[in-house]
Amino acid sequence: MPAYEDDGDLTTIRVAQFLPHPPAKVWRALTEPELIAQWMMPGDFRLEVGHRYTMAALPRPNTEFSGTVEAEVLAYETERMLAVRWQDADRPDAVDWTITWTLEPEGRGTRLFLVHEGFDPDDPTQLMARKIMGGGWRSSVITALEAVLDAL
Numbered sequence: 001m002p003a004y005e006d007d008g009d010l011t012t013i014r015v016a017q018f019l020p021h022p023p024a025k026v027w028r029a030l031t032e033p034e035l036i037a038q039w040m041m042p043g044d045f046r047l048e049v050g051h052r053y054t055m056a057a058l059p060r061p062n063t064e065f066s067g068t069v070e071a072e073v074l075a076y077e078t079e080r081m082l083a084v085r086w087q088d089a090d091r092p093d094a095v096d097w098t099i100t101w102t103l104e105p106e107g108r109g110t111r112l113f114l115v116h117e118g119f120d121p122d123d124p125t126q127l128m129a130r131k132i133m134g135g136g137w138r139s140s141v142i143t144a145l146e147a148v149l150d151a152l
Contacts, residue, residue, distance in 0.1 A: 010121035013134045015114040017142050021149045023103045026110045027079040029148050030101055039144035041069065047082075049073055054089065063129040066090035079103060095126065 019026055029035045033045045043055035051073045059067035068089035075083045083100040097118040104111045114137055119130045 010127065010130065011117055011119045013114070013116040013119075013130060013137060015134075015137050015142065017112050017114075018106060018109055019112055019146065019149060020109040021152075022108070023079045023105055023110045025149060025152055026103055026112060028152065029145060030082055030103075031076075035148055035152075039148045040141060043069070043071065045071075045073075047073065047076060049075060060129075060132065063132060064088075064091065064094065064125050065129065074098065095129070 029039065031045070031047045033043065036043065036045055041055035041057045044053045045051075045055075046053065053071050053073075055069040055071060057065075057067050057069065059065060066088050070087045070089045072085045073082075074085055075081070081100065081102050083098060086095070086097045086099060088095050095118070097116060100113075100115045100117075102113040102115075104113070116133065116137065120126045
């Protein structure tokens with residue numbers, strides 16, 4: 001089970017997980033569109049700063065999420081860090097989140113850190129989104145990522 005660092009900061013989700021795979025392999029899963037589609041959401045991702053793309057998921061009416069994520073690659077360092085911006089396609093002014101993946105070699109594997117920030121602690125809908133997404137990152141998404149890595 002991934003380590004979840006709840007430091008009381010309602011603006012951020014933090015997850016850390018050891019993966020028994022080298023950083024190069026984890027990096028592939030984070031940056032190759034056909035692999036991303038298997039563990040997160042399908043989309044037209046391209047590893048290029050400034051590249052804008054969309055991803056499709058199930059709508060979540062209780063968090064006012066349309067199901068379509070407008071994303072943009074903000075920064076990356078090959079096999080070390082990837083930062084992307086996420087906004088709801090139907091409500092781009094409602095959320096402005098940054099998801100940063102950091103990879104650190106650890107033994108024969110990789111320690112993967114996720115920081116999902118930009119939640120508005122004064123917005124009950126965003127607090128609900130943080131709760132749901134925090135659970136999703138820690139359980140289903142990381143589990144799906146591990147399955148993709150195991151199959152590579």
